[in-house]
Amino acid sequence: MTPRARAAPACALVLAVAVIAAGCATSPGVSPRLAQARAAREAFFQDNLATYQPRRPDEAAALDALRRYKHAHESFDARGLEALLAPSFEARHYPSKDSAEVQTRAAYLEQRRDWRARPAPARHLDIAVQASHLSQKSGQVAVTALTTHRSKHFAPRFLETFVFGREGGEWKLRRIMTYPLRPPAPELYEVRVAFTEMAGLQQPAPEAIARDMLAEGPDSVFEKHYRLGSTVRSGVRSLVSAGPFVVIFREPPPEGARIEILEQAYGPVSERAQGTIVAGAAASPFFYVVSQSKWFGFRFTVDVRVLLDGVPVAEETLTLQ
Structure with a gap:
């Protein structure tokens, strides 16, 4: 039985196979003035x-x-x-x-x-x-x-x-x-979108993530729990291992910041998802957002855009074939 190409929950496609193919990995253009401001802050x-x-x-x-x-x-x-x-x-x-x-x-x-x-x-x-x-x-x-x-x-x-x-x-x-x-303006934030792989369908326990981040460092969340995938063409892998995407803030947003995550899936059918998060005061300094939506199927392209207080700060594209 061959699953039909469509966007569906992971449990509906556990027998399917996908290839993570190179999409158009882009980010908002960085002007010379912005690049200079970022370099000055680094110095x-x-x-x-x-x-x-x-x-x-x-x-x-x-x-x-x-x-x-x-x-x-x-x-x-x-x-x-x-x-x-x-x-x-x-x-x-x-x-x-x-x-x-x-x-x-x-x-x-x-x-x-x-x-x-x-x-x-x-x-x-x-x-x-x-x-x-x-x-x-x-x-x-x-x-x-x-x-x-x-x-x-x-x-x-x-x-x-x-x-x-x-x-x-x-x-x-x-x-x-x-x-x-924190950076004084949204455009000074460094934000990336990454797609993850998971060993199963169950989300990692927040308590386990917090424990490992303390014991082994903040990067353990992506080394042990949400393993980062790649937009570079790789081998065939089961959709069981295709996890959600994550939005990673190199520096945490300030209290009250509005984070918009816009998703557009193109394929046999087109679907759109949008989520908005307001950063709280108690946010961890190691700030990331795990998407609650999953796009699975053959020949699907998913565009993800991230806005911070209305300013585009990250964009990524992934194709599932």
């Missing part, structure tokens, strides 16, 4: 931790501790991180001007207890130091920096202040204060 966040020149020995010691923190973060070294934290350590995150989240030392380490150390970084923490200051009154050193938590698919950015103090003759990290920084 602003360039890591300078290794070359930043402190003014005092205490500041130099604090910066050395910050370099150890960076290494522990990049290599998933939970023990190395724990050794750097003062007993009174706390992490304060300010997702918006009207809210704050505070983690104690115990909670901060508990969230990272499943880190799996690795010799080569699967992620990078770029630290662009802006200033370091020694408080004569408290004896603490505050280092203010622009940071980028960069991996293959994500690069959220923050303004962070690291506060160090002497604990038993060693410089320890007493406090981190984090404020998210």
Whole structure:
């Protein structure tokens, strides 16, 4: 029995076979002015931790501790991180001007207890130091920096202040204060549409995704759960493995941003789908959207366009033959 070519739920086509063929992979045109603005922003966040020149020995010691923190973060070294934290350590995150989240030392380490150390970084923490200051009154050193938590698919950015103090003759990290920084205009966002493959029809459990993203880094969502497909011609594969497409934001959109996902399928029949999402304040810095619609069948072409606050930011085309 040969399934008829049509758009249908995956369960209706489990015996079908598809070839993922090269479509017309495009993105909105980037003007020279926009390219220059993006390059200037990248330069602003360039890591300078290794070359930043402190003014005092205490500041130099604090910066050395910050370099150890960076290494522990990049290599998933939970023990190395724990050794750097003062007993009174706390992490304060300010997702918006009207809210704050505070983690104690115990909670901060508990969230990272499943880190799996690795010799080569699967992620990078770029630290662009802006200033370091020694408080004569408290004896603490505050280092203010622009940071980028960069991996293959994500690069959220923050303004962070690291506060160090002497604990038993060693410089320890007493406090981190984090404020998210986002592109000032929709066109500065880097967004891509990718098609995924899955081992079965069941969607991955959100709890498993969150656990692995903490233990192995944010890219694990696409390395273990939603494996990214390719728009380059590949071998014949069962439609059972053809998963939904995902929209990946390299930096998360701001609270209240309107994300429109427009889908148009062409084939024996033409169908259209449209979805709108309003970003919330508690959105993860590693932001992606999984499509709820699936287009399956022979000789179908699906165009996907993504708009952020009405501005086109991504476009992709896939053909199933």
